Amino acid sequence: MYAQAFFVAIFGLAAIGFGVWVFRTSSMVRSALALLFSQTAVGCMFLAMQTEFLGVLQIMMMATEMSIMAIFMVMFMMDPGGLGGMDMTHQKRFSIGAGVIAGGVAIAVALLADWGPVTPQAPDAAMQTRELGMELLGRSMLIFETAGITILTAMIAATAVAIPVQTLANGGDKEDSE
Amino acid sequence: MNVVIVLLALLGSVWLLAVVEGWTTTGRLSLSAPLLSGLAHLGRESIVPRTPDRLFFEAAPILFLIVAVLGVTVLPLAPTLVIADLATGALFINAALAYVLVALIMAGWGPNGAYAMIGGWRFLGQLIAYAMLIVMPITAVAMRAESLVTTVIVASQESLWNIVYQPLGFVLFFIAAMALAFRAPFDLPIAEGELGGGVDAEYTGVRRAVLRLARLTLVVTLAAATVVFYLGGWHGPLLPPWAWSLIKTLAVAVSMLLVGRYLPRIREADLMRWCWTLGIPLALVNIIIVGLLVLVVS
Numbered sequence: 094m095y096a097q098a099f100f101v102a103i104f105g106l107a108a109i110g111f112g113v114w115v116f117r118t119s120s121m122v123r124s125a126l127a128l129l130f131s132q133t134a135v136g137c138m139f140l141a142m143q144t145e146f147l148g149v150l151q152i153m154m155m156a157t158e159m160s161i162m163a164i165f166m167v168m169f170m171m172d173p174g175g176l177g178g179m180d181m182t183h184q185k186r187f188s189i190g191a192g193v194i195a196g197g198v199a200i201a202v203a204l205l206a207d208w209g210p211v212t213p214q215a216p217d218a219a220m221q222t223r224e225l226g227m228e229l230l231g232r233s234m235l236i237f238e239t240a241g242i243t244i245l246t247a248m249i250a251a252t253a254v255a256i257p258v259q260t261l262a263n264g265g266d267k268e269d270s271e
Numbered sequence: 272m273n274v275v276i277v278l279l280a281l282l283g284s285v286w287l288l289a290v291v292e293g294w295t296t297t298g299r300l301s302l303s304a305p306l307l308s309g310l311a312h313l314g315r316e317s318i319v320p321r322t323p324d325r326l327f328f329e330a331a332p333i334l335f336l337i338v339a340v341l342g343v344t345v346l347p348l349a350p351t352l353v354i355a356d357l358a359t360g361a362l363f364i365n366a367a368l369a370y371v372l373v374a375l376i377m378a379g380w381g382p383n384g385a386y387a388m389i390g391g392w393r394f395l396g397q398l399i400a401y402a403m404l405i406v407m408p409i410t411a412v413a414m415r416a417e418s419l420v421t422t423v424i425v426a427s428q429e430s431l432w433n434i435v436y437q438p439l440g441f442v443l444f445f446i447a448a449m450a451l452a453f454r455a456p457f458d459l460p461i462a463e464g465e466l467g468g469g470v471d472a473e474y475t476g477v478r479r480a481v482l483r484l485a486r487l488t489l490v491v492t493l494a495a496a497t498v499v500f501y502l503g504g505w506h507g508p509l510l511p512p513w514a515w516s517l518i519k520t521l522a523v524a525v526s527m528l529l530v531g532r533y534l535p536r537i538r539e540a541d542l543m544r545w546c547w548t549l550g551i552p553l554a555l556v557n558i559i560i561v562g563l564l565v566l567v568v569s
Contacts, residue, residue: 129373
């Protein structure tokens, strides 16, 4: 029990530490990978809390997602290497205020919410995986399928918006229309 | 004890693979060549390029080696000879090997070299091509075994190996595994002819030795995964289970090297197109066929 709490705390602190690093560096790639390792630490917290499937899934998903985010950050920022001393932050007063309020609310919820009785013994990992699968393909199927379709629609819409419109205004000469 | 045995088996397999690799490239069969080559790497100056991202540059080879070894921890050599028989073993190996991408991006970005950086980002594009072809065939394997536990997956193949039960899945997984291990014809991140070594280009000395070791370890890890998922794992007549696992793993690893020798390097756009327009539909067909078979058989 104490060992579990210790590791949850260690990985939690690591997640916060990497999260802070995201904004302390000027390099886009460092920033993206710091966010990746912050999320990996959250995955390790899941593992320490004996939710094996969620932990492994989180660790797997974040590696690819954050790497893809890194390449987008490199593509769209004017100083991806951070060699020009670019500042990662903006709207400082507003973001500090928003951060303090959001953090306070999160801590208040954590302390004041009624979390119910503590589970004395978590089911073993294989049973958890099975029960999660049953939940996803049973009662919660509609919610997850709806979420999946929504995300897919958003991806297609975002791609469609991002593709430059090719007008045929110049007598159909595509090269001139860009 | 299992840890020591599995790691020794891994090290031995990597050494044998390096011998075979040397044999196919130089034509000389020398058992001491990998050792001498490793010592030569250690003896060379380990140059740090100008204005690198030092943290990434140093961390990338080590991270690469760690994740390649982590992948092996869930792969059984025999029914009880496995380091961690996790309930999510088949997922865990994906999670571990996803960080090969992170290591290569770090190795590409870190040295502050154009070729290396292109190599690193190329591998990200390669991942978008092969990732689904790793995960979807494994899904079909887990469907038959009704479990993500790797020992249960091997046990489910006692009467019929998955290479026979789901040959389409095997072909897709084998190709995707080669792309993950960036062996020729999928060696886009290093591409000797066009990128002059790519992510390897700026690494010398001991760091290069670690990179090479990690890459061979990755090939062995993926070969072992192929054996566990498709070639019946430890099952086989006469010989002890661990021997069958090792023989099959080496055979798959060598076949990966051989296939690469006779095929030209693929273009990244072609890889992406074929994986998404042909590979993923075929992987879905494989899942449907296996699903029907599981329903009919059970």
